Amino acid sequence: MREMTKANLANAFAGESQAHMRYLIFSDKAEKEGKANIARLFKAIAYAEQVHATNHFKTLGELSDTKDNLEKAISGENFEVNEMYPAYDAVANLQSEKQAVKSIHYAIEAEKIHEKLYSEAREAAVKDQDINIGKVYVCPVCGYTVVGEAPDTCPICGTKKEMFKEF
């Protein structure tokens, strides 16, 4: 693909992914305001943006097989753990932005686990096999991710077991 079109589609993927995310957040907010139909509209359109992002991603030729997808996922998590979030954390601390420090801390702790879980999955995927795991639980406050059983309280943020989302 020619370079300018490639750069444009990569930008469009970034834009659609963020629109998708904003609409999910706006949907929750509308729900909390008791506007169930507007919440549903936001959710439907968030899905439409997912379709657009997926089309751009595939057009860019970025979708590979699961083994390679895990490789990319591991490298992204590794970058966040070892480069991006430590740099952002240093700046947020320097500027005494406490809420930002917390938001960054929650992310970095979860990304470490993500890198590990994806690495275990890759071991199976290189043999073209699936993994054998129980339920996966995610903390809705900090993103802490655990396989098997949810802890009584989240080790990162203290959220109660009952609040964890099961996959």
Added chain:
Amino acid sequence: MREMTKANLANAFAGESQAHMRYLIFSDKAEKEGKANIARLFKAIAYAEQVHATNHFKTLGELSDTKDNLEKAISGENFEVNEMYPAYDAVANLQSEKQAVKSIHYAIEAEKIHEKLYSEAREAAVKDQDINIGKVYVCPVCGYTVVGEAPDTCPICGTKKEMFKEF
């Protein structure tokens, strides 16, 4: 919030939103390869990234009430319809990138409808009311969005009614 922390959190929101989207796409692919557990792991971690993106977004102070959220959504859709996608379309045509032209065409046609639907919702939201709408249907191939009933075939891409996703 100080400017450097703000820029970093905005970048982190963009990164988390794109990680979330990539993992949803990778999940579908793992599912198609018959790796149901890896697919489930991708889906769980996609949700964890949604938690991180949401935390960063709220820390940035970008979450407002539904009326203002709709305002932001309309302005984003309007930018895509009138600025971003026409520019990308011109370049993709110039460079004869047919697949990109199609991916862009699908998006722009849906964004026009999104702007209209959000504008109707805003009329209710300014009076602090919900909208009164039936089901919302979205085409899984192009993102075409319609309220009430799905068409027999998608007017943008020809996908059959039975494939539409209902919200």
